[in-house]
Amino acid sequence: MRKLKLQVQITIDGFVSGLNGEQDFMLAGGPDAAGFKKVIELAETSDTILLGRKMTPEFIAHWENMVDNQPSSPAQPLAQLMVNMRKIVFSRTQTDIKGRNLEVENGDLATKVNALKNQPGKDLLAYGGADFVSSLISLNLIDEYYLFVCPVAIGEGLSIFKEKKSLKLESSTAYQHGKVLNKYVPA
Template sequence: MRKIIESTFVSLDGIIDDTRPSTASRAEPQHWGQPYWDEDHAGYAQKLMDSGDAMLLGRVTYEGFAEAWSGRDGDSAEWFNSMPKYVASRTLTETTWNATLIQGDVAEEVAKLKEQPGKDILKWGTGELDRTLVEHGLVDEFHFWYFPVIVGAGKHLFEGAGFDTTHLELAEVNRFASGIAVHVYVPK
C-alpha cells in the first residue's frame, strides 16, 4: 500500500505561511526559508521527491505550486510539472497543470489512491485538507521542516484544523548544517 507523506516548512514560532488575505508577506515560506536552502535541504527534498510518484494537494497549495512551477525549466521543475496531481477542493470546477480534481468523498477517494500500485503520494503544505486526512488516519508520515527563524506573524501549523488530539511518534530527526531540523512523525 502506498503511503501519504506530508511535508511542511515550519518556523520556530509555528508559522507555516502568510494569512489570506495577506497581512504579512514576510510569513511566506519562500521569504523566511530561502536563506537556509542549501545542499542538505536540496538532498533531503530530492529524497522525498524520489520516493513519490503522485502529489496530493489542497486548492491553496495547488494554485501556489502551479503559479510557481508551471513556467520553470530544469530537473526539479520537470519533476513538479510532470508529476500527476490530485487536488481536493470545494470550489474548483476544473484543473490544469497535470491534475485531477478529487470528486466525491475526499477520504474515500484518497483511501482508494493509497490502494493503487505505485510509489508514495506526497502532500505539501498543511491546511484544510489535513482535517479530513488526519481524522481518517490517512497520513502515514509527517515531515516537519523546522527552520531556525522566528517570523512573528502568519498562519500557524494546523491553525483552524479542528480535529481531535492526535498523538504521533517521533520516528526520525534529520539535522542540517543550516540549522534546519526535519522531524518525521508517524501515527501511534
C-alpha cells in the same frame, strides 16, 4: 498499500505560513544542498502529489515556469519531478484547474485518499495548503510526517494542527543554516 507522506516547512512556533500566506521564513539561512537533496529523494519515492485548491495555482505556475524558462536553475531536477508527476487537486468548488498532469477531485477526501492508497504504485505526497493538510491530519490520513523546521518564529500564522495529535519521532536530521528535518509517524 501506499503511504501518504506529508512534507512541509514549518516555523519553530508551529506555523506553515503567516496569516496572509507569507512563507518568506522558508528562506532563512539560505540554500542548503543536503536539505534540497532530501526533498528530491522524498519526491522520488512518490508518484502522485496531493494538493489543496488554494495553493495550486501558485504551485503550478512556479514549477512549470521553472521547467519552461529556467533550464539552468539548480532546482531544475525538482521542477521536472513536480511538473511530470501526477497531481490531484482537491476542491469543493472547482472542477477544472489548468496544469500539466493535473486532475481535480471533488469527492469525499477520505474516500478518495484511501482509494489512492490501495492502488498500486509509489507513495503519495501531500504538500499543502494549510487547510487541506489540516483536513488530512484531522481525518488521520497521514502515514508519515516530514516536517522541515525552519529556525524562525513568526508569532502568528496558519497552523496545520487543529487538535491534539500524538506523533512518534522516527528520525531527526540537522542541516546547514539551522533547518531540522523531523520524521514522525502516528503514535
